[in-house]
Amino acid sequence: MGNCCSDVGGRMAAVGGTAAITGNQSDAVDMYLKSRGIHGILSQIELSFSATNLRDRDVFSKSDPMLVVYIKERDGAVIEVFRTEVVLNSLNPTWIKKYTIAYHFEVVQTLLFHVFDVDTQFLNIEVKMLKLEEQQSLGEASCALSEIVTKPNRSLTLDLVRRVESVSSTHSQHHGKLTVHAEECFSSRTTAEMMLSCLDLESKDLFSKCDPFLVISKLVESGISIPVCKTEVLKNDHNPTWKPVFLNIQQVGSKDSPLVIECFNFNSNGKHDLIGKVQKSLADLEKIHSGREGENLFLPTLVGHDCENKILKSKLFVENFSETIQHTFLDYLAGGVELNFMVAIDFTASNGNPRLPDSLHYIDPSGRQNAYQKAIYEVGEVLQFYDTDKCFPAWGFGARPIDGPVSHCFNLNGSNNYCKVEGIRGIMMAYTSALFNVSLAGPTLFGHVINKAALIASQSLADEAQKYFVLLIITVRCREERDFFWELV
Numbered sequence: 001m002g003n004c005c006s007d008v009g010g011r012m013a014a015v016g017g018t019a020a021i022t023g024n025q026s027d028a029v030d031m032y033l034k035s036r037g038i039h040g041i042l043s044q045i046e047l048s049f050s051a052t053n054l055r056d057r058d059v060f061s062k063s064d065p066m067l068v069v070y071i072k073e074r075d076g077a078v079i080e081v082f083r084t085e086v087v088l089n090s091l092n093p094t095w096i097k098k099y100t101i102a103y104h105f106e107v108v109q110t111l112l113f114h115v116f117d118v119d120t121q122f123l124n125i126e127v128k129m130l131k132l133e134e135q136q137s138l139g140e141a142s143c144a145l146s147e148i149v150t151k152p153n154r155s156l157t158l159d160l161v162r163r164v165e166s167v168s169s170t171h172s173q174h175h176g177k178l179t180v181h182a183e184e185c186f187s188s189r190t191t192a193e194m195m196l197s198c199l200d201l202e203s204k205d206l207f208s209k210c211d212p213f214l215v216i217s218k219l220v221e222s223g224i225s226i227p228v229c230k231t232e233v234l235k236n237d238h239n240p241t242w243k244p245v246f247l248n249i250q251q252v253g254s255k256d257s258p259l260v261i262e263c264f265n266f267n268s269n270g271k272h273d274l275i276g277k278v279q280k281s282l283a284d285l286e287k288i289h290s291g292r293e294g295e296n297l298f299l300p301t302l303v304g305h306d307c308e309n310k311i312l313k314s315k316l317f318v319e320n321f322s323e324t325i326q327h328t329f330l331d332y333l334a335g336g337v338e339l340n341f342m343v344a345i346d347f348t349a350s351n352g353n354p355r356l357p358d359s360l361h362y363i364d365p366s367g368r369q370n371a372y373q374k375a376i377y378e379v380g381e382v383l384q385f386y387d388t389d390k391c392f393p394a395w396g397f398g399a400r401p402i403d404g405p406v407s408h409c410f411n412l413n414g415s416n417n418y419c420k421v422e423g424i425r426g427i428m429m430a431y432t433s434a435l436f437n438v439s440l441a442g443p444t445l446f447g448h449v450i451n452k453a454a455l456i457a458s459q460s461l462a463d464e465a466q467k468y469f470v471l472l473i474i475t476v477r478c479r480e481e482r483d484f485f486w487e488l489v
Helices: 027-035 145-149 282-291 329-334 371-386 423-435 447-462
Strands: 043-052 065-072 078-083 099-103 110-117 136-144 155-165 170-184 190-199 212-219 225-230 245-248 259-265 273-280 295-303 306-325 338-346 391-397 399-401 420-422 438-440 467-476 484-488
Touching: 043 065, 043 145, 078 099, 099 145, 110 170, 136 145, 136 170, 145 155, 145 170, 190 282, 225 245, 259 306, 273 282, 273 306, 282 306, 338 371, 338 423, 338 447, 371 423, 371 467, 391 423, 391 447, 420 423, 447 467
Parallel strands: 338 391, 338 467
Antiparallel strands: 043 099, 043 170, 065 078, 065 110, 110 136, 136 155, 155 170, 190 245, 190 306, 212 225, 212 259, 259 273, 273 295, 295 306, 391 420, 399 438, 467 484
């Protein structure tokens, strides 16, 4: 069963057991993606990999395969994006590590797969540090992501080919098959933490105790099992207690989805012995923890032409079981939290004469945005969706209004009493108007605008409103070099 776990160079560390949390799409996120040339709602796809009948490139043992995934860009460039773990001594590996990719309906996403046999001398090196040119190729394949997700069971089996060049021609040789299985990742914020142990494990070694580890797999609709987590190996232990494992609900489907927990005896040659297994859901495992009673392992045994499950005296225990919910930014919004956007712009003389093209405040007749306009637009277009009234306080500082002293906090709209403008367009118009109604001066002082913003925020706090205030200060970093600089407060 060497194809169920990652044992790079005989390593016995745990693999898997965690998954990234994928939040729901909102209008703001969708608008932001569209503004970057990404149209349509994105789906996160998790790809699992297995191979069969790989070529054996080792002399005294079987190949130690690792899969590398590449993406082919529109311009033809090929970029490496993912590497699996190395599986020891296996011609039929099932890799545990999964690759998650955003699926774009309107784009042909070409994936390239290359299987390598990692040479024995490199097995103690982390996979990300391996030099691929020093490894032996076992074959390669390619497909479009849409080919996988459109299959009835979302599994696609590809022939692995190895290109052989000769003087007369270039041809391909088939060397096994690669199966890619796709699953859509649905957002789940619940993670189950478990500490598992076993009692009275049967010894599989003649002269020592067993070296047990667990592999947790999920069962998919087609009936196949896909490994999602492996514990560490505990040496010479018949009553092991492993470190806690963490399973996100999205990894296993649901709390009631069946899981297969297999206990193996570790062997350095990759041929791990199955000690026993159980099939339980997370809900079942929680009940085992509550009842403080273990579950007997069973071992599939061939009796005549039939396979029966032999019940063992060995037991699996759930020492600890807990669930945690990870709240996302969108959860806070759903709970009533509102973002309020405020902006303050530097009108000091260090920006240069706004009527000259080399000024940071120069308004280009062609419509090309200056540095200040770009900053306002880039930040404001994202934040405006989270502000219900879309009326934003906007100030200037470091300028002298007509017939007045230098002000370090004046309303951008020219009003003496009201500082808000409507929308990002309102900020842009007020900014342009202010350039023709003030004289750039100095010095650069932030204190007045920060105090003004803090006053507005404190009033909201007094009203017990759930609001989060973002103040964007756009200024010049260095007077001599006039580097542009902005920050969020």
